Amino acid sequence: MTTPTQSLSAAGVSVWLDDLSRSRIESGELARLIGDRDVVGVTTNPTIFAAAIGGGIGYGDRIAGCAARGLGASETIVELTTADVADACDIFADVYAATGGRDGRVSIEVEPGLARDAAGTAAQARELWAKVDRPNAMIKIPATVEGLEAITETIAAGISVNVTLIFSLERYRQVINAYLTGLEQARAAGIDLSTIHSVASFFVSRVDTEIDARLTAIGTPEALELKGKAAVANARLAYEVYEQSFATERAKQLLGLGANPQRPLWASTGVKDPSLPDTLYVSELVAPGVVNTMPEATLNAFADHGEVRGDTVTSEYLESNQLLNAIDAQGIDYNEVTAKLETEGLSKFDASWDELCETVERALEEQR
Template structure:
């Protein structure tokens, strides 16, 4: 592990790789990343699987077997992706055994179900059963329809990664859904200590959307706020996390063995070349969080990332008032934050649905070749 990544881990940040492929698994690349202790978890999504399945030949043998058995495209995708996640879970199993919350691998419910509560529940159950590993996490979108699904799935003892969270308001609803699920799980007789969860709060997309609006406004005051919204938004989310986990409701669950739903900083690859390529790591260092990174971002931090000098690198605790002031300034120059978050959630779901369509088309093409 590089000294910089070690410092990040020492500050209480868990480093999860935002990528997975059969090539990483079979070449030993993932095991190597885990062995040097820089990577203690993995996240996936339809875009990642589409990229993995469109490259190389490592899926061909299983693909041919599935086609020969008469599997349709949905079955093929389900089998290929759950196989990868199952094997990744096995690679991360020693980390899961040695740590309280890490060693987890995420797989997402079908994105087309983002606005269907029961469909999401059914998909989550099917994925959990197919992967059949206690260190898996099932990703469920934080859509309004996803919230009751989070509660229902957690109540059955399934560990969840809640994804596509953009606002503090929705994040509070996600935490409430998780706590309700834990309360039901306890009533159902589940061992709460076996249930894990993270809440994936998206970062870079917030700056991309708000920066574009600031540039349209074009005043000096507006332009001076570029690149500040995403970090401020995440810092407000962390303050909400601290508030909820200091309350009596959480205390009762913790006493029964429950694990906190850690904030996970997602979409941490910096999209604007004018900004530091490690800003969404350095500016969001705080204990009890996960930062899921593309390998490029991880390598950038290992090479030249820096932590703030004070408080063991903590750049978040105590910054809520400062973050709130940024939001007040954004509103003052004409940014409609409520509209921003609606747009981001809608686009987030739509992008994952589009990625799913791309994945379907990629696999259909490969199935045609395999059956030729």
């Protein structure tokens, strides 16, 4: 019998896990997810590593080794996280080979404090790429205005990039432009474009969380009827942007030279509102060539009772536009919402990084 995750994969969705830890690697659990849950990639972020390293399981010896070398907290974090990512890349090496580099990817993010520093982001992207030293790694770069420049520079250097924290359709268009510009520069430098891969992580659930709170505050029947719908509509329109952008002459020329399209990735797919179906941001966002990176709870829920009804995106563009227009008519400013979500997303990662630094610093002190 075909499982829900097998059906999802057959429909063109790459299932990635939004989590990583030393215990997942060493227990064999991560490897088992490839067979049991059809997982073909992994994403990480500062919050994930703060939880993993803060939990302490599996990191003691490595932290002791860093302390013996006299490393500080930030240097130790780089040592720990890049080791996890490199080992996870090795676990997914067969997937990477079987898919021609499309999947089997493991992402690691630049330090959150660099989000407004284009040069610093690009420099650390090169450092992390060299440190992990695996062709199936991806460097995560936030889609801030400054990040756009760093994305181009990193792609131009032949480094695969996962662009993260995308909330608005306009910023997504800018991200695709940054990717295409990077490919053009890579080609000019003589780099084989087929070796460069990228995904654009379009965040989903947080859009509903913010807009639904505003709709609830309005409180009219018309407003309440729109709850739980904005995030899916926004993501569906992002896929339309993807289709349009990679059908341009500029993109087709690069694809004809061996370049890969920058695939849309649905991130933040764990449902926050318990009144909504726990698989909403998976089943309603099925389309060819996308990635859905899921926290473990969402992955398990979909594996248990998820439904795949074929493509649930490309026939919904008109309705999705109408939905966002209806929300705008309620006085909710789309641009203000998405700008707020970007700022909050960066702040959350900053807080997680600070927490992680404090945890590691304490652990280092205990070893000294």
